[in-house]
Every structure is written in C-alpha cells, then in structure tokens.
Amino acid sequence: MRRETQNILLVLLGGALLKISFSGLYLRYVKPGLLPLLIAGGVIMIGLALFGIVRDIRRGRPVEKTAAGSGDSAGSGDSAEHDEHDDHAEHGGHEHSHSSRSTWLLLLPVLAVFLISPPALGGDVVGSAADTNQTQRARNLLGELPTGDVIPLSMTEFITRTAWDESGTLDNRRVKLTGFLTRAEGSTYVARIAISCCAADARPLKVKLLGDVPSLPDEQWVEVTGQVVPKSASEQTSWVPSFTVESFDAVAEPAEPYES
Structure with a gap:
C-alpha cells in the first residue's frame, strides 16, 4: 500500500x-x-x-x-x-x-x-430464551426496592428479581418497564438488549405481556406499567417472566438504547 x-x-x-x-x-x-x-x-x-x-x-x-x-x-x-x-x-x-x-x-x-447510520440492535437479536447467565451474574446485586406507587426498573433488574428473588419482593408491586415490542409464537414481549462492553456481546432480555396490549408495530418503544405474575419466571419458561399490563404508552427510542 x-x-x-x-x-x-x-x-x-x-x-x-x-x-x-x-x-x-x-x-x-x-x-x-x-x-x-x-x-x-x-x-x-x-x-x-x-x-x-x-x-x-x-x-x-x-x-x-x-x-x-x-x-x-x-x-x-x-x-x-x-x-x-x-x-x-x-x-x-x-x-x-x-x-x-x-x-x-x-x-x-x-x-x-x-x-450509513445503522439502527440499534432490536427484535432480530431477541431469541426464544432470556439470557440466564446475565441474571446469574446479577444475582448478588439485588438491593432494596425504591418506594412509591410505581417502581421504574431496568429490564435487567426486573428479570433478575423475578428469577432469583425467592422472597417475592415484586409481588403485588406496580412496576414500569421501558423497551421495544417484539412478537413470537403468538405472544407479545417487551424487550431490551444488554451489553457488557459493546454490541458484539449483546444479550437479549424480554418479558411476556399479558392483558390488553395495543396493536403497535414490532420494534416500537413503549413504557409499560403493570405487575409481574408471581413465579412465572422459571426453567420451564426459560426464565422469561409474565407481566400483566395496566397501562401502555408508546415512546421514542431512548438516546441510550442498551442496558449495561
């Protein structure tokens, strides 16, 4: 050269x-x-x-x-x-x-x-199972939940708590999650991509939505408020918790689309 x-x-x-x-x-x-x-x-x-x-x-x-x-x-x-x-x-x-x-x-x-401005990783990365390694790594990071009528949680913390917190601290608590919509096998999920360093090590996180879910397109970012179905995150469901929807709002994609 x-x-x-x-x-x-x-x-x-x-x-x-x-x-x-x-x-x-x-x-x-x-x-x-x-x-x-x-x-x-x-x-x-x-x-x-x-x-x-x-x-x-x-x-x-x-x-x-x-x-x-x-x-x-x-x-x-x-x-x-x-x-x-x-x-x-x-x-x-x-x-x-x-x-x-x-x-x-x-x-x-x-x-x-x-x-070319490529979009952030989305539904095509989200597979049929949550990343159990991620929840296992975060198992010891659980702390006290914040107070308030509605608790805003990251997808990482929400899935970690539902899978590993046997005391059921999220039961009957209203939680707000932010992510994008994806669908598979007739079910609707709110999902998020987590990274440790860069997009090359992306890990999918998703929560199954139950109840009245508006007909919005895949990849649409939303804020969902509702309650977790107790004991729904298990090995049989690939550690994907179920979430009963109470309110549902479409939002713009955040400036930082990934979770750490």
Whole structure:
C-alpha cells in the first residue's frame, strides 16, 4: 500500500470515529464509558496521518532538487534506467494497477460509517430464551426496592428479581418497564438488549405481556406499567417472566438504547 493511501485511510477512519462520537451514534456500538477512548483513538489516527503527510512533503523537496540538478550529468546511465523503467511498465504495470484498485476497496467500510447510520440492535437479536447467565451474574446485586406507587426498573433488574428473588419482593408491586415490542409464537414481549462492553456481546432480555396490549408495530418503544405474575419466571419458561399490563404508552427510542 502506498504511503499516501495509508495517510488518507487514517484520516478517514479517525474522522469516522470522531463523527460517531460527537453525534451520539457511538451508543449503538459501545457503552457510554468508552467515549473518551473513541475520541482519543480518532484524534491519534488523524494526528499520525498529518505527521506522515508533513514528513513526506519535507522529504520530497530535496529529492526533487537533486533529481533536477543531476539531469545533465546522468547521461547514458539515465537512458539505461529509462529503458529499464519502460520495460517494467510494459510487463508489471498491469499488476500494479490491480494492486492499487484493491487497496482503495479498504475505503468501503470507512464510507459505510459516514453514509450509513445503522439502527440499534432490536427484535432480530431477541431469541426464544432470556439470557440466564446475565441474571446469574446479577444475582448478588439485588438491593432494596425504591418506594412509591410505581417502581421504574431496568429490564435487567426486573428479570433478575423475578428469577432469583425467592422472597417475592415484586409481588403485588406496580412496576414500569421501558423497551421495544417484539412478537413470537403468538405472544407479545417487551424487550431490551444488554451489553457488557459493546454490541458484539449483546444479550437479549424480554418479558411476556399479558392483558390488553395495543396493536403497535414490532420494534416500537413503549413504557409499560403493570405487575409481574408471581413465579412465572422459571426453567420451564426459560426464565422469561409474565407481566400483566395496566397501562401502555408508546415512546421514542431512548438516546441510550442498551442496558449495561
């Protein structure tokens, strides 16, 4: 790969990182805590590219002067080199052309970041079972429930409590959940995607909705208020709890679509 191509790719890739960082799109790829690393990575890439460009410009000046000053003294040596260059162009030029074209294909993923804004992971990631490993890891993090008539809980805490809190602290308590709708085998679920680091380790979380569920499209984000069906999260239901709906509101997708 030519040095100029390397520098251009570094500038574009660094620019892509800064673009998704300052536009907030990075939340579709990684956790919020990784924002400083993304910004630092983009700045370093652009800095390295600019350093390489300036270095090449400085190195190129004396070479041009030397080549111009030694043109007359080269004589027959230049003629031989010219013949050799022509021979190389005749036999190897075609191969070099293909190499350059394949190098520029590396721009495609960079352009994709600039031109395409992928949606956050949604219903296509949610399988037929909840992630039991996630609830097991969070088992020891249970604390006291907040007070109030309606308790807003994350999907992670809600599923963890329904699966592992044998004391039934959520029984007969009104809870509000936020997630997107997904449907499977005639049932409707409110779901959320949880990540530990980035979208590559995404884990699906879902709750089965019972009662009067409005006919809204899949992937629609909602706030659902209701009560858990006691003992509904079990090995037989793949640890997916059931939730009796009392109120149902469509909302906009949150700026941070994933749970940690």
